[in-house]
Amino acid sequence: MLGFVGDVGDLAKLVMAAEGTRSMPGGREALEHELADCLWSVLILAHRYEVDLEAAFSKTMDELKAIIAARLVERSTQR
Numbered sequence: 001m002l003g004f005v006g007d008v009g010d011l012a013k014l015v016m017a018a019e020g021t022r023s024m025p026g027g028r029e030a031l032e033h034e035l036a037d038c039l040w041s042v043l044i045l046a047h048r049y050e051v052d053l054e055a056a057f058s059k060t061m062d063e064l065k066a067i068i069a070a071r072l073v074e075r076s077t078q079r
Contacts (some may be wrong), residue, residue: 004041010034 011034026033030031046053048075 001041001045004045005040007034007037007041011038 011031013022013024014026014031014034017026017029024030035072043053045051046056
């Protein structure tokens with residue numbers, strides 16, 4: 001988990017560099033590498049704690065879609 005936290009910090013720096021708000025060597029290749037590192041960590045954590053990541057992802061996306069749809073309806077009725 002601590003390695004994942006470090007990878008997320010590195011990813012944040014690389015994203016800032018990609019957005020032009022920070023200077024960091026490595027460019028696109030480093031960004032791709034760090035994204036892969038983070039994904040690997042998530043997959044390992046899911047395996048370790050017996051989380052069905054596919055099911056959890058689908059459920060979470062369905063929940064987010066419902067929340068976003070409700071907010072869009074709310075905004076359209078406020079106009």
